[in-house]
Amino acid sequence: MAEYNLTLPAMGESIAEATIIRWLKNEGDSIKKEDILVEIATDKVDSEIYSPVNGILKKKLFSANEVAKIGSSIAILETEETFKIFPEEDVYAAESPCKRFYSPLVRAIAHKEGISSSELDTIEGTGYKNRVTKKDILKYLLHLKKKTRIISPNYALFSSYNSQNHEEIVEMDRMRKITATHMIESKNISAHVTSFVEADVTNIVKWRDKIKESFQKKTGEKLTLMSVFVECVVKAIKDLPMINISVNGTNIIKKRNIHIGLATALPNGNLIVPVIKHADSYSLGGLIKIINDLIKRARSNQLKPEETQGGTYTISNIGSFGNLFGTPIIHQPQVAIMAIGLIQKKLSIIETSEGDFIGIRHKIYLSHSYDHRVIDGVLGGGFVKKVALYLEKFNCYTKII
Numbered sequence: 001m002a003e004y005n006l007t008l009p010a011m012g013e014s015i016a017e018a019t020i021i022r023w024l025k026n027e028g029d030s031i032k033k034e035d036i037l038v039e040i041a042t043d044k045v046d047s048e049i050y051s052p053v054n055g056i057l058k059k060k061l062f063s064a065n066e067v068a069k070i071g072s073s074i075a076i077l078e079t080e081e082t083f084k085i086f087p088e089e090d091v092y093a094a095e096s097p098c099k100r101f102y103s104p105l106v107r108a109i110a111h112k113e114g115i116s117s118s119e120l121d122t123i124e125g126t127g128y129k130n131r132v133t134k135k136d137i138l139k140y141l142l143h144l145k146k147k148t149r150i151i152s153p154n155y156a157l158f159s160s161y162n163s164q165n166h167e168e169i170v171e172m173d174r175m176r177k178i179t180a181t182h183m184i185e186s187k188n189i190s191a192h193v194t195s196f197v198e199a200d201v202t203n204i205v206k207w208r209d210k211i212k213e214s215f216q217k218k219t220g221e222k223l224t225l226m227s228v229f230v231e232c233v234v235k236a237i238k239d240l241p242m243i244n245i246s247v248n249g250t251n252i253i254k255k256r257n258i259h260i261g262l263a264t265a266l267p268n269g270n271l272i273v274p275v276i277k278h279a280d281s282y283s284l285g286g287l288i289k290i291i292n293d294l295i296k297r298a299r300s301n302q303l304k305p306e307e308t309q310g311g312t313y314t315i316s317n318i319g320s321f322g323n324l325f326g327t328p329i330i331h332q333p334q335v336a337i338m339a340i341g342l343i344q345k346k347l348s349i350i351e352t353s354e355g356d357f358i359g360i361r362h363k364i365y366l367s368h369s370y371d372h373r374v375i376d377g378v379l380g381g382g383f384v385k386k387v388a389l390y391l392e393k394f395n396c397y398t399k400i401i
Helices: 104-113 134-145 174-189 202-219 226-239 284-299 377-392
Strands: 002-007 017-023 036-041 046-050 055-060 067-069 073-079 159-162 167-170 192-200 245-248 251-254 260-265 313-316 336-340 344-352 355-371
Touching (some): 202 284, 202 355, 226 260, 226 284, 226 313, 260 284, 336 377, 355 377
Parallel strands (some): 260 313, 313 336
Antiparallel strands (some): 002 073, 017 036, 017 067, 036 046, 055 073, 192 355, 336 355, 344 355
């Protein structure tokens, strides 16, 4: 039999390594093409590597929790096939063109719990290409448990209940642990300062209300205000490029590219930051399309690892939680982050050439946290004010369709 070296595939220019989470096959096991062999993880995205050949898993070269470099061999397979190399973008998960694909782990749980193939097909998947993940099938089983089924102890979630104190103890999942570590590191690295500015976004709100229905009918895209916020942040970065930097020791690194990260809350409560690469190259219509796509795929766990890497500035929409303003933590190695608050109707004084009037306006708070090691109040406060001015000067006659 011929030997096939299974390598850890490239997952984006800034990703040099990944952690082996779990092997789904043992040495000596027979494997089929498209069987998931191993689960891996980068800083933000969990992925899976499948077998490109039929054969036998001869040797694992890395154990669980070990870190492998991109391009390194992680296992040796034995096969009689003349194999071909699959494109890199296909290595994260496998899906049969004829029927819905299930990983060996999901199939094993389904078999153990007596779930038929037809019942398995009804479970909503949140994985890559809507694939059913371990979390999806456990959630489904927990729902059934309330009725008739009892989940086997081998697949129980990591939680316990202290009956004496009436407390439930739930272990953090991997992403929550990573987020916690990153937030603490960021506070230790950067001297955080936050400035606040109120902006009048009445023109933007009226513009959106006027065209959102016709825009969605013509394009199939939902017209969100985040596209306008991103556009205004990009304009402000072009005016004040020293916001678009990072720090390496005592060196300041100026970024030529503008890559905007969008902090996105996931259904399970965790956070992920997909990145709009070269955000300054998009029209407003282009921003609408890419933002909708990134957020949709982020919430369904379909992002590729490289789509969460390389951001140079981050925006967080805290208004979606009903928050007015906040003190966001900088996403390292960036030096600034902006939080967009809830839009509110307010009585405001309107200054005109004919005098001052009181009217109802749509207002919003912008919260700008920045690294005081390299950004002083003049720049940090000036930047958020400039974003506010761009928002207020938005042309309500702008056409994107």
